[in-house]
Amino acid sequence: MKLFIKRGAAKSDGFTVYTESGEPCCNAEVKAEPSVRITLRGNGGELLSTVRYNTFMLSYFSVRCGKRMYVLVPCFGRQFAFAIYGSTFRFAGSLASGSFSMINSDGETVMTQKKCWTAHGDGYELDIRDEKYEVFMLSVALCADICLALGEGDAVAT
Numbered sequence: 001m002k003l004f005i006k007r008g009a010a011k012s013d014g015f016t017v018y019t020e021s022g023e024p025c026c027n028a029e030v031k032a033e034p035s036v037r038i039t040l041r042g043n044g045g046e047l048l049s050t051v052r053y054n055t056f057m058l059s060y061f062s063v064r065c066g067k068r069m070y071v072l073v074p075c076f077g078r079q080f081a082f083a084i085y086g087s088t089f090r091f092a093g094s095l096a097s098g099s100f101s102m103i104n105s106d107g108e109t110v111m112t113q114k115k116c117w118t119a120h121g122d123g124y125e126l127d128i129r130d131e132k133y134e135v136f137m138l139s140v141a142l143c144a145d146i147c148l149a150l151g152e153g154d155a156v157a158t
Helices: 131-151
Strands: 002-007 015-019 024-031 037-042 047-056 058-065 068-076 080-085 090-094 099-103 109-118 121-128
Touching: 002 131, 015 131, 024 131, 037 131, 047 131, 058 131, 068 131, 080 090, 080 131, 099 131, 109 131, 121 131
Parallel strands: none
Antiparallel strands: 002 015, 002 121, 015 024, 024 037, 037 047, 047 058, 058 068, 068 080, 090 099, 099 109, 109 121
């Protein structure tokens, strides 16, 4: 399933997720006080996931999808990537480029993200290959996109 993420024009607009046909399928609202919080909702207003950017001793994202909780820690080494806790998924690629993959424990690619130009402007293309992980993969992509925005000097957290 292909999805496209487009960030709003203003910092507080959040993100809109579009289907391959160009229809919006969900929205991510971003609030920056006291810390960055992203709420992903479906078109019907149903809560899909909640993401928080925390800066206590180290910076990390906490992701709540349904009854599960995950922690994504940005790691700076040879590549800018995420360490993922609470799941068996691995991150492959580099956040700095905006292009990466999520790989399951069997070594299969579950999701890829790459920068692209869409009908709605500059954004990211997601190819999610397993629909049962769609919300978590979308949440990881939003964490990456917020991380990229923070790295570009965008004052999302202020």
